Amino acid sequence: MLIATAMQPIKERLDPLGVTLSIQDGWLKLTSRHQKIDADCGLDAPGLWKPVGYGSVFEFPLETTLHRIDALELDDDPRVQVVSMVASWAQQTIDGGVPRGWAPPPRDRLDELVPAAALSFRSGSFIEPARLEADERTLRVQVSLGRLDDPMPASRREWVGLLLAAVSSVRLLRAGLRTRPGHGGSIEAAIDLTGAPAPIAEALLPIAVDALRHCFVFFVSTATIIGDAGCPSRMLDASPSRNTPSTRSRKT
16 A cells, blocks of 8 residues: 555656556556557567557567566665656656766676576577667667568568567567568567666666567577578468458358
8 A cells, every 4th residue: 555655746747748667567558549659569669568459559678677676775665666667667668768967877787686597498400599789768678580582472471560560579678670671571579678777777786678579489490481482382372361261260
């Protein structure tokens, strides 16, 4: 009850933005049902805002380290402080901008939190280096899940869209395409911590790398097959709508 009372000013600060705040099972979620969020929510958008469902609802879902607050060395009411910092982070990145004066932790601290070996992802025969991007306007971990051929049949592009939606449904993650006209591109997954206050960034960065590694292990083989237009597949060469249970039942 005391925590709920202490968080009321934070909720009141978010109300004018149309943003609601909830905490459940250690997860802090900020949700906006306003369609006018200026951040494009693509791979390079700062922070964790991303569209869910049909794009009319935007979420800023975050494991806030509410179960790890002792490690943050904050003052009294550390949980409230964590929520306040995350709410400010969401508030300042909702328009697609980076908070003025923000900078990521120093590079030596980043290397301490995430050693180079931790950025080498492997799943069976698939090996890919994840990229930790850190400069005055960026703190992002990103990995390629598979190459994207060009040209690509329309049916394959539909499957790529479903894959991107599946990856983006995972907490913290966004997915998108890096394209090079005439040369295909790649299917990418990323977790963007740009704008995060230093204690939050340092607590979340190892979690982000682990989450991205699990994403790589789970999706890399599927992304590689879908993105390879030269890989024969009767299923992938047909529109996903033709492979729904209701469609298959009508064929039998």
